[in-house]
Amino acid sequence: MNLEALFDPLFRVPFAAGLLVSLVLPLVGALLRLRDEWLAALGLAHLAGAGALVGLAAGIPTVLGTTIAATLGALIKNRGGLHGNSVDAVMILVGWSVTLLVAANTTLGSAMGHALVEGQLFFAAPAHLIAAFVLALLIAALLPRLMPALIRARLFPGFGVPDRRAGRHRDLVFDLLVALSVALGTAVVGLMAAFALIFLPAWLAFAVARSWRQTLLIVVAVGVIGYIAAFVAALLLDQPFGPVLVAVLTGVAVGRVLYRPERGSLG
Numbered sequence: 001m002n003l004e005a006l007f008d009p010l011f012r013v014p015f016a017a018g019l020l021v022s023l024v025l026p027l028v029g030a031l032l033r034l035r036d037e038w039l040a041a042l043g044l045a046h047l048a049g050a051g052a053l054v055g056l057a058a059g060i061p062t063v064l065g066t067t068i069a070a071t072l073g074a075l076i077k078n079r080g081g082l083h084g085n086s087v088d089a090v091m092i093l094v095g096w097s098v099t100l101l102v103a104a105n106t107t108l109g110s111a112m113g114h115a116l117v118e119g120q121l122f123f124a125a126p127a128h129l130i131a132a133f134v135l136a137l138l139i140a141a142l143l144p145r146l147m148p149a150l151i152r153a154r155l156f157p158g159f160g161v162p163d164r165r166a167g168r169h170r171d172l173v174f175d176l177l178v179a180l181s182v183a184l185g186t187a188v189v190g191l192m193a194a195f196a197l198i199f200l201p202a203w204l205a206f207a208v209a210r211s212w213r214q215t216l217l218i219v220v221a222v223g224v225i226g227y228i229a230a231f232v233a234a235l236l237l238d239q240p241f242g243p244v245l246v247a248v249l250t251g252v253a254v255g256r257v258l259y260r261p262e263r264g265s266l267g
Helices: 003-007 009-034 038-057 062-079 085-105 109-118 126-155 164-189 191-208 212-237 241-259
Strands: none
Touching: 009 038, 009 126, 009 164, 009 191, 009 212, 038 062, 038 085, 038 164, 038 191, 062 085, 062 126, 062 164, 126 164, 164 191, 164 241, 191 212, 191 241, 212 241
8 A cells, every 4th residue: 555545535534533542542541550550441441342242233333332331340340349450350351251252143243353353443433533532522621630639649648638429439530531431442443452552651651751741741642653653554564453553552662661771750
């Protein structure tokens, strides 16, 4: 495929939808890493993938199926008082088993299962772009209000007089934002690519950043630049987008961390 394909109107909607996802997921990933909850993203992504296939079997759009499944996972985790890697591992196993069982017992399940894993960005529709735009607006409106409290609760848990009800409400809102972000990311770029956008930029930033502001700048830069590079490479080389994005982000993150092994102030 030549460079002219990059300007084809056919790819404008997928590119814009993926670009918004590549901006949102790394920001969410930075907060998940700060809270030591990054594995939850993989658990929610597996649930979202299972929801997409169950929705497909029931005639529900994949965006809606992923959103319902991931949101239910976040609500159960939050309301049930469940925390830690064990809960995230259970979500991964449940999502994995449901995905494979639905894929094995439905006509289109196998093809959709591969698409979710490999990344189906080039098939993104206007509905995905609208959902990504709405999510970006939600993140822009809510994250600046949630972020100071989330950072304070993590770094200074004994600061001030704790308000348990306010803390639970804050955690619920954040968990729902994470669920929506992971669900949309899974529907747009694929399961593992969405997880890579959450995990790898934050991992790199926490290894080299000297401040929280620098952390946010790094995660956004790595996510967006890595996405654009992967989009171009996947088109020019005629490769599936998801594995290319994961390879690009992994190469950048691992290379940078190894090149500068000393850790930043955020650890």
